[in-house]
Amino acid sequence: MAKVHEITVWTRGVIMDKEGRDVINIFAKAAQMDGKHAQAFDNYEDLPDRVLVTTRKYVRLSDEEIEHKYVYTNDEPEVVVILEATIVKGIDILRGMKKGGTLIINTNRSIDSMLKFIPNAKLLGTIATVDADGITGVRTVDFSGSEGGVDTSGIGKGIASPVCGAIAKVTGMIKKENLAKIVSDVSGMERGYKEVKIKKLG
Amino acid sequence: MAKEQMMTGCRAAAEGAKAAEVEVICSYPIRPYTAIMMELAKMVANGELNAEFIHGEGEHAQVSVVLGASASGARAFTGSSGVGVTYAMEVYSPMAGGRYPAQMSIADRTLDPPGDFGSEHTDAMSTRDQGWLLGWACSPQEVYDNTLISYRVGEDHRVMLPQMVCQDGYFISHIPDKVILGERSQVKEFLPPYRPIGPLSITHPVSHGPQIRPDQGAPMDAMRAQTFLAVPKVIEEATADFNRIFGRKYDPFVEQYKLKDADIAFFIMGAHSNTCRTSVDRLRKKGVKAGMARLRWVRPWPTHQLAEALGHVKAVGVVETSTSYGGAMRGGNLIHELRASLYDLDKRPLVTSFMAGLGGETIWPADFDYMAKVLTEMVKEKRTKNYVYWIGM
Numbered sequence: 076m077a078k079v080h081e082i083t084v085w086t087r088g089v090i091m092d093k094e095g096r097d098v099i100n101i102f103a104k105a106a107q108m109d110g111k112h113a114q115a116f117d118n119y120e121d122l123p124d125r126v127l128v129t130t131r132k133y134v135r136l137s138d139e140e141i142e143h144k145y146v147y148t149n150d151e152p153e154v155v156v157i158l159e160a161t162i163v164k165g166i167d168i169l170r171g172m173k174k175g176g177t178l179i180i181n182t183n184r185s186i187d188s189m190l191k192f193i194p195n196a197k198l199l200g201t202i203a204t205v206d207a208d209g210i211t212g213v214r215t216v217d218f219s220g221s222e223g224g225v226d227t228s229g230i231g232k233g234i235a236s237p238v239c240g241a242i243a244k245v246t247g248m249i250k251k252e253n254l255a256k257i258v259s260d261v262s263g264m265e266r267g268y269k270e271v272k273i274k275k276l277g
Numbered sequence: 278m279a280k281e282q283m284m285t286g287c288r289a290a291a292e293g294a295k296a297a298e299v300e301v302i303c304s305y306p307i308r309p310y311t312a313i314m315m316e317l318a319k320m321v322a323n324g325e326l327n328a329e330f331i332h333g334e335g336e337h338a339q340v341s342v343v344l345g346a347s348a349s350g351a352r353a354f355t356g357s358s359g360v361g362v363t364y365a366m367e368v369y370s371p372m373a374g375g376r377y378p379a380q381m382s383i384a385d386r387t388l389d390p391p392g393d394f395g396s397e398h399t400d401a402m403s404t405r406d407q408g409w410l411l412g413w414a415c416s417p418q419e420v421y422d423n424t425l426i427s428y429r430v431g432e433d434h435r436v437m438l439p440q441m442v443c444q445d446g447y448f449i450s451h452i453p454d455k456v457i458l459g460e461r462s463q464v465k466e467f468l469p470p471y472r473p474i475g476p477l478s479i480t481h482p483v484s485h486g487p488q489i490r491p492d493q494g495a496p497m498d499a500m501r502a503q504t505f506l507a508v509p510k511v512i513e514e515a516t517a518d519f520n521r522i523f524g525r526k527y528d529p530f531v532e533q534y535k536l537k538d539a540d541i542a543f544f545i546m547g548a549h550s551n552t553c554r555t556s557v558d559r560l561r562k563k564g565v566k567a568g569m570a571r572l573r574w575v576r577p578w579p580t581h582q583l584a585e586a587l588g589h590v591k592a593v594g595v596v597e598t599s600t601s602y603g604g605a606m607r608g609g610n611l612i613h614e615l616r617a618s619l620y621d622l623d624k625r626p627l628v629t630s631f632m633a634g635l636g637g638e639t640i641w642p643a644d645f646d647y648m649a650k651v652l653t654e655m656v657k658e659k660r661t662k663n664y665v666y667w668i669g670m
Binding site for chain 2: 114115116117119120122123142143144145146147
């Protein structure tokens, strides 16, 4: 069985839930366009989401069909994406990550100032920041809940586009050209790709 | 040509109800089935579906509302999960006894305790003696398909019975999978409009559900039992038509996977059959002649089809995702009826059961390996050592 890559996205309930959902759906779709096998889904235990509580969204990628799909959580994320910067303060967001993993944060703060707040930062091989809010100026697109994370209406109108651009640049797991065919805000995605700040750590 | 879409089981159930052009929907929220109603509410609000959407004040009211709707000639749809399914218990028998072919879409959830969001089949299995048609899907695609097949079977005048279309909570209800929705013309060809028998009407007043005398009880019950004898043929016809029109390959009652030359077999229903199927492949690579029988209908129970499918196997392991405390086999429910189905065979398999996936736990590939080991030992020793094994403890 081929290796399954795990990507975990942290967001906040209701007001930013749609953004998190868009990130995983865009990510999975872009990977599928590249011939990869991908799953995108909500963390079931975080649902139904409450306003502002942290909720998790997951992507799994593999070169082969992902045989065992009934696993509730991503236990060993290689890439963690934080859609709202203050989430890093209260939660061990890198839990389960193996040494050398990647963290991408939506923030206008500097990488070094963010690093101060991250528990277990020594696990990281790469950290990156992208000011997605600054790029789109839009955070909340849609309050409508849709359990199961498959509502793709207006996909990528908000911060998901620059965030996915940044993910493509930092991880190389998805291609910018594919993203451009999926997201509604292509220029926001391009800016995220271009403007993401990346730092390699020991 | 219809194209493949990614959708959850909940969305697939809603799409099925929409394709069936249901006329009355009654909702009450409980996870995980809630998402079915979220989707349907959007469809009604967007004008994609012309249905009366009623908020019940609880599950008892939900089933009562669809009973009334069905009695007055509407194709009606409701659903629930976990304790919601059991809260409505009183109305199940009137619904079946009154021969109202409405549909209830169930996304299984544990009862209290533990009351977590995970899937256990005990909720809907508890209703199996209430006279409903009862079946399980193992993918969002099958949820969509079973929604249509169940309406067709339930509304057939040889049947006229309500249906529960069940799917595992989370595993099916909340994980997106590939689904091909039917074309309008396909659905039209497969599912005729609902033709009620003697519906409630202002212009032609009729009485439904009157009190009957004790001596009328036995004949009525016998008629209801008789009806169930006629259901299998209707299911066979409907499945054959469905397969032809929609290009699927369903066995009406039991999916048989690598069973023909199997020494040991898993007997299972619902989502975990997908992990089971890949486990059978893995075990076969290791030289273990394993197979799987997946049950599609619990009511009517396919007695003869199971005897035929499993009679030649040396040992069967029933993977139970529901509980029957104090029952004959000390664990789950399915083993009772499977053993009964095999009893009249001259040579019958050894049968044990595995309590697995309770509380909504994932059943891991390694768990199936363990079950296969138990079954292989049974074959070697030519006896059933235990009625039940508890997995994942």
